[in-house]
Amino acid sequence: MELWYVVIIGVTVFLIAAMDHPFRGTLSISPQAFEIVLRTLMTPSS
Amino acid sequence: MFYWIYGVPSLALVALFSVTFVGFVWLGIILTRSRVRRWVAPEEDWNEIMGLVLSAYGVFYGIVLGLIAVGTHQNFEELDQTVEQEAATLGTLYRDVSGYPEPIQDELQAMQRGYCRFIIEEAWPAQQRGVITEGGTARVTAFEQKLLAFEPETPGQEVLHAETIREFNAFVEARRQRLYGV
Numbered sequence: 352m353e354l355w356y357v358v359i360i361g362v363t364v365f366l367i368a369a370m371d372h373p374f375r376g377t378l379s380i381s382p383q384a385f386e387i388v389l390r391t392l393m394t395p396s397s
Numbered sequence: 398m399f400y401w402i403y404g405v406p407s408l409a410l411v412a413l414f415s416v417t418f419v420g421f422v423w424l425g426i427i428l429t430r431s432r433v434r435r436w437v438a439p440e441e442d443w444n445e446i447m448g449l450v451l452s453a454y455g456v457f458y459g460i461v462l463g464l465i466a467v468g469t470h471q472n473f474e475e476l477d478q479t480v481e482q483e484a485a486t487l488g489t490l491y492r493d494v495s496g497y498p499e500p501i502q503d504e505l506q507a508m509q510r511g512y513c514r515f516i517i518e519e520a521w522p523a524q525q526r527g528v529i530t531e532g533g534t535a536r537v538t539a540f541e542q543k544l545l546a547f548e549p550e551t552p553g554q555e556v557l558h559a560e561t562i563r564e565f566n567a568f569v570e571a572r573r574q575r576l577y578g579v
Contacts, residue, residue, distance in 0.1 A: 356455070363466050370473040374524045374579055380477050382521040384484035389513045392488050393506070 476578040483571035487513060490568055493561040497554075501547055505540065512536045524579045537569065 369378040402410060487509060494505045515532055523530045544565060549555040 360459075360462065363462050367462075367466050367469050370469045372527070373473045373476045374521075375527065379525065380473075380480055382480075382517045384481045385487070385513055385516050385521075388484050388488045388491075389510070389517065392491055393510045393513060 476575070479571055479574045479578065483568060483575055486564055486568035486571055490561065490564045493557065493564055496557045497547065497561075501543065505543060508536065508540045508543065512540070527579060529576055529579050533572070537572065541565065 366378075369376055373380050405413065491506060491509050494502060494509070496502075497505065512533070515536060520530045520533050544561065547558060549558045
């Protein structure tokens with residue numbers, strides 16, 4: 352029981368730390384929206 | 398009265414608050430321990446009572462942690478939507494510009510392609526390091542100057558130009574919001 356409690360707290364703290372800087376780290380916002388615009392709209396062959 | 402705390406560095410403030418509150422509790426325990434022992438009769442189930450007290454603290458801590466996590470997630474989602482909005486308005490602007498006469502149409506669209514590539518290849522890696530690159534603003538300014546220098550010659554072009562400027566303003570607003578999030 353205590354183990355799960357600690358795991359949940361650890362995961363929550365990790366999520367807070369990972370999302371606190373939205374452009375940094377592996378859990379971050381990607382430039383995918385710009386890539387889609389460039390690939391589907393701005394590339395002449397598309 | 399307590400405005401001086403805002404001038405203290407965050408880590409020092411965390412240490413100061415922790416030491417102050419823990420010290421206050423310790424002082425209270427030391428000063429009241431002997432009296433409380435005399436007032437309260439020995440109980441066999443003290444451990445159970447302490448377990449309940451600790452559970453209550455756990456609930457409070459869990460609620461605070463949960464609220465912080467929700468706030469952080471909301472901030473993340475809002476910034477994600479801002480990025481999508483900036484890309485979407487850039488795409489709409491590209492479509493609007495396609496209605497302009499040559500050669501300004503090609504020039505404006507080339508500038509937009511350059512901006513989009515710059516964002517993906519240079520600005521994004523930089524902002525992942527917490528750095529805002531200067532090149533983006535210069536590109537947007539150059540685009541704005543060229544767009545505003547255009548003089549519509551027909552009523553259709555006037556309407557299109559007004560809509561393009563409106564879309565450009567939405568794009569600049571979304572871009573600014575993204576930069577504030579870096």
